[in-house]
Amino acid sequence: MTLPDSPLEQIKQPVKQLTSLLWFERLARLGYAAKGVVYFIVGLLAAQAAIGSGGKTTNTTGALKAIVVQPFGKFLLSILTLGIIGYVLWRLVQTFFDPEKSQQPINAKRIAKRIGYAISALAYTGLALTAVKLIIGSSIGDSESIEDWTIYLLAQPFGRWLVALAGVTVICVGIYYFYQAYKGKFRHSFKLSQMSQTEQNWAVGTGRFGIAARGVVFVIIGIFLMLASIQSNGRKARGLGGALTILVQQPFGSWILGVVASGLIAYGIYSVIQARYRHIANL
Incomplete structure (x- = not known):
């Protein structure tokens, strides 16, 4: 007797057909480019704040706001939104099917990834919705969503433990980013045979610097989630913009912020290189 396929197996074939289409790959690549633009703007605004030439410490929503007020801003943001949607779709394919590692056995590392x-995918879905609101002219607040989520979690049973767990997890992710930047294994995700040596050097250099900068940000976010848990105060939580603000408030804060901001700019460049040369595997 043949057992019926699981729901995941039943949708695998149509998803396989989807990912084999050229437009899907192009949409996924546009997603990496859109992500790069967002991080580049966040880093650029922070760098300007660090050297006192305007700018501000902000999050990804702030980057979208900076785009929409430019000439043809809504048009540019519409293209960026399409890219973000493409990135969400690619992340969902990676979530359910992990096509780049599909021939390998399931283990703890693959599950964690x-x-x-x-x-x-969830975070960038939220960013895409924010972009759509900006395009249609809806009002967007300046508060970071991580604060709202932390307040919500703290109000739940075992909320403080959940927030503490989230903080520890985010810190661990930040430490993993440091490890990833040090080892440089991300280079294997590129089509190295199609890249010149100069392009490979740029990919590795910006990747290491950018991923390490994200590590700094994640560790800070995790620490403040822990603080929110200990004090049972969701307003203590900090997202990307809040983490950058924390940096500038430290001794030599402008210098520290400048370095991390430069790293986020590097990460933006790295993501754009990914858009051109990253492997986008189909099922």
Whole structure:
């Protein structure tokens, strides 16, 4: 007797057909480019704040706001939104099917990565919705969503433990980013045979610097989630913009912020290089 396929197996074939289409790959690549633009703007605004030439410490929503007020801003933001949607779709494919590692056995590392892909898909879905609101002219607040989520979690049973767990997890992710930047294994995700040596050097250099900068930000976010848990105060939580603000408030803060901001700019460049040369595997 043949057992019926699981729901995941039933949708695998149509998803396989989808990912084999050229437009899907192009949409996924546009997603990496859109992500790069967002991080580049966040880093650029922070760098300007660090050297006192305007700018401000902000998050990804702030980057979208900076785009929409430019000439043809809504048009540019519409293209960026399409890219973000493409990135969400690619993250969902990675979450459920992990096509780049599909021939390898399931283990704890692969499961952790899939969870990370799912969280990434959720976060960028929220960013896409924010972009759509900006395009249609809806009002967007300046508060960071991590504060709202932390307040919500703290109000739940075992909320403080959940927030503490989230803080520890985010810190661990930040430490993993440091490890990833040090080892440089991300280079294997590129089509190295199609890249010149100069392009490979740029990919590795910006990747290491940018991923390390994200590590700094994640560790700070995790620490403040822990603080929010200890004090049972969701307003203590900090997102990307809040983490950058914390940096500038430290001794030699402008210098520290300048370095991390430069790293976020590097990460933006790295993501654009990914858009051109990253492997986008189909099922």
